[in-house]
Amino acid sequence: MDPRAHLFGIRHHGPGSAASLVAALDALDPAMVLIEGAPEADELAHYAALPGMKSPLALLHYQADEPANSLFAPFAEYSPEWQAMLWALNRGRPVRFIDWPAACALAAAKDTAEQDLAEDEGGSPHGDPLDMLADVAGYADGEAWWNALVESSRPGPEVFAAIETAITELRTISDANQLLGIGRYQRDLYREAFMRLALRQALKDEAGAIAVVLGAWHVPALRQKSTQADDRAIVRDLPRVKVESAWVPWSDSRLAMASGYGAGVAAPGWYRHLWQLHREGDDLGAQAFAAGWQSRVSGLLREEGLAVASASTIEASRLALALAAIRGEPTPGLAEMHDATLAALCHGDETPLRLVERRLLLGERVGAVDEAVPQMPLAADLERWQKRCRLKAEDLEREIALDLRTEAGLLKSTLLHRLVLIGVGWGRLLDAEAGRGTFRETWLLAWSPILSVRLAEALVYGVTIEQAAANKAAAQAAASTDIAGLAGLVKACLLADLPQAAATCIACLQAAAVSSSDIARLMTTVPTLVSILRYGTARPIPEEQLSALVSALAAEINAGALSASLDIEPAEADALRKAMSGYDQALGLFGDNHLVEMWQRELAMIARHNRAAPAVAGLALRLLHDRQAWDVEAVAASFSRALTPPASPAEAGAFVESFLAGGAEVLVQDRQLLAALDQWLVDLDDESFIELLPMLRRGFAEFAISGRQRILSLVGSGLVADRASPSSAGSELSPEFVEQALPLLRTILGIEA
Structure with missing residues (x-):
């Protein structure tokens, strides 16, 4: 090898390696510095010395037409590569990156699903080869050995010769036995060919000494004899993709091994x-x-x-x-x-x-990129929003409470909602519509560097956050026929203060609703829309348009609910029952008396129809009872009919479970219903009772403990049995019956003895 080339084998993110490297560079005073890394970063390297560049930072490389295919090259202030860059830039020396191009790495990632191809020190199926040295030296593992000898002790420039000697021996053994696996061996072959080619070119371009900073594992490969033709042949046919690159903030937590980063350290x-x-x-x-x-x-x-x-x-x-x-x-x-x-x-x-x-x-530090550094348009727009909102990206989770009646609170909320729409989950909404209005929101904020990739992915929708959020919502609405999802998009656009996008989503929702025959799905859209109308938002809403849409949806639901409940499978019945519950509450809040009356007539027909699914009929009867649309006698009669033949025990159980889901007061106050339920249970044979026990437990599970205790007290008093069997009025329950029955009833009701 040309004596002008000086190889420095380091460990990525090693403070001792960094300190020894800086000392070595001071002593060598090279004319050029070469660094292991994708050469696409050459044009970005000079920004590292700007005063606003605060580590940890990373170079992001992503496929231009598929940003999710990306890789990061992170740097902490104690990373040897970062210190080498600063050393060269502060002295006006050229810096080049010499690893295989990100264009090749990302192309390989698509084929092999290896998303961390830039992470040189990743795990191995055969363990860390450094463990062999650690065993000889009396250390627990290779990590502990390296830390003790290099990172913690700051040995100085002379350590690099010793490292090279040790790694050369290990590399010989590892390559001969493929200790790192065939995939890693092949990848190293490509990478090291690129490194040797770049080093040869640098020696041609520069007459003085050249410092080469790279992972210690690669030093022996750059020392080996190889011709330029051989190295070109190795990399000639590698596939490539078009790549974009940028500086992005990184975080302490993402430098840690625990994050899954292969070249991470235990404690940043x-x-x-x-x-x-x-x-x-x-x-x-x-x-x-x-x-x-x-x-x-x-x-x-x-x-x-x-x-x-x-x-x-x-x-x-x-x-x-x-x-x-x-x-x-x-x-x-x-x-x-x-x-x-x-x-x-x-x-x-x-x-x-x-x-x-x-x-x-x-650690809890998040890096920062200098204002002068060119960024992706969305990243630059986000930075402007962060300054405007006075929101700082932080690595740790932090809750913030926003008052939407203030300009500052509304501005932050708008930004966070828009980011959610484009898939940049900086914030997660924990609590909205607290109390009786919608003027408070609680968000959980946590910045992750992967969000930089999400920003790159969203570039296809626009170059500002507002534009990207509106265009993505409109695109999703145009491609969707899911009316519940479309209702959610309408609400999301209104919360993000995107009125034009909301109008587009409303139009798509109307079109989807017209062609939909799924009553349960239609029902699920109404609560979302009514919540917007009922409570409003801190932003303007198209109230007239939304009201008309709710009225149209409700009219269609009211006309089709009975048909939707007839002769359906239990799974469909359960989905319809859940949708009905939310729809009923929303319709009451909407306040249109004509629609409510239509709905009550439909509920009555469902409760009476002998082909209605028991779970749906049970809820229909309970809603009629709670609305006082039927008197107690009518409810009790319908309840009793549902529990008697020809209804099977399973059908009756589904009816009871659905009817009881509204709370315990219906049984406490209406003794006729409790008596009918008691008589039905008494008449069940053992096999049917065991089969229905899970349904009963689920039905009583929503009752408050006080309600369950009152029901138990009524049953234990004998009054319910008297009402169920008038001929036995005045008789007392035998002590034997009480001793055997009440413990079982406590189990069913979930009450401790």
């Missing part, structure tokens, strides 16, 4: 603290290092409402130093810090430590 928060030690060198000794960490732990514990004395913080720092000395470590590691915290600050109890562990070890 700890590595940031370790980087401060390496960066400040002798100015920050082990004592100050330990004190700084324990002070951070103490502060987080206090934020959780726990009392932590300053003296305990000092003791924790001293204990960490003592443990490091006992264990032969130059400075306290994460294990020493953890043990010291547990003993001195948490008094041996892991629970307080778990409260702050995520913030402490993973």
Whole structure:
């Protein structure tokens, strides 16, 4: 190899590697820096030195016509590649990326479903080859060995020669035995061919020394003898796709192994603290290092409402130093810090430590991109919205309460609703329409870097969030015949303050409703529309158009509910019953007396018809009872008819379950109904009773415990039995009957003895 090429084998996101690399670059003073990474990033590298670039950040590469096919190359402030970029840019030296192109990686991802092709240190089916070195050195695994020797100790520039010697031996064994699997072996073959080609080109273009920063695993491959023709032959026929690239914010939590990131680290928060030690060198000794960490732990514990004395913080720092000395470590590691915290600050109890562990070890930082950096149009528009709304992207989940009567609250709500429409779930609505109005919303916010991909996917609908949300909603409405989904789109557009899109969705909903014969689906649309009309929103709504639509839907439902309930399967009956319940409530809120009267007539026909599905008939009778459309005697007579032959026990059980779903008062107040139910149960044979027991349990499950207890009291008093069998009036229940029957009844009602 040309002696001008200097290879530095690092670990991605390693603070010790980064510190040793910076020292090596200072000593070498190279004319050019080459970095493992997709060459599509070459035009973006110079932005890294801008003052507004706050790590963690990532280079996003995505397929132009299919943005979901994407990959990220993340950087923390302690990532060696990031420090190499800054070193070169601050000195005016050229920077190039030399890995295989993202165009090839994304094409391969489509074929193999490997979505993390940029993650060089991913897991292996045969384990980590570094484990072999760790075993010889007496460490638990390769991760612990590397951390102790490289990341925690800051060995200096000389470490790279030792790393190369060790990795060369491991690479020889691994390649011979395919320890990393055939897929990984083949992928490395392509990548390393591209790296060698890029290095040759750099040596032609630059007369001075060249620094090559890459994963330690690849160093032996760049040392091996290979001709340019051979390397070109390896990569010649690789498929490619068209790629777009951009800088995007990243987060601490996504740098962690726990996120599924193959090149992640166990504790990004700890590595940031370790980087401060390496960066400040002798100015920050082990004592100050330990004190700084324990002070951070103490502060987080206090934020959780726990009392932590300053003296305990000092003791924790001293204990960490003592443990490091006992264990032969130059400075306290994460294990020493953890043990010291547990003993001195948490008094041996892991629970307080778990409260702050995520913030402490993973960190909670979200990066930021400088304003001068070109961004995807939607990302740039989102940044403008964030500044306007004063909403900051944060890694941790955070609840915010919005008052929509204020301009600031309405603005934030509009943004979050529009983002939901385009699939960018920065916020999740937890509570809307609290109280009696719709002027309060509670959102749970949590930013994830994957949302940058969602923004790229939404670009096909527009270049601003408003435009993209409106166009996507209109496109979904045009392609849908699901009337319940269309009703949801109408509401979503109104909440997102997109009146034109809402009008388009209403037109599509009207067209779908005209051609629909599914009464249950029609019923499910009405509650959504009525809730908008009844409570309104903080935005303008097309009230006249929505009212006309609800009236038309209700008229069609009222005319077709009976037909929809006849001779249907139990599953269809259950779906219709659920839809009827919501529709009945919504129709009452809508307040059109003529429509309510039509609906009550339809309910009466369903309750009387001998071919109506029992579950639907049971609910129809209960709704007539609750509306007081029928008197008690009529309800009781219809109830009794549904429980007597020719109705089978299963049909009667479905009727009873549906009728009882409205609450216990119907049985407590109307003894005739309770008596009819009691008599029906008494007349059941053992087999039928066992078969129907689950239905009965479900029917009583919605009753309040007080209602169940009152029913039990009535049955135990004997009054219900007297009413069911008048000939036995005045007789008392035998002690034997009470002893055997009441425990079973308690079980059915879900009441503890």
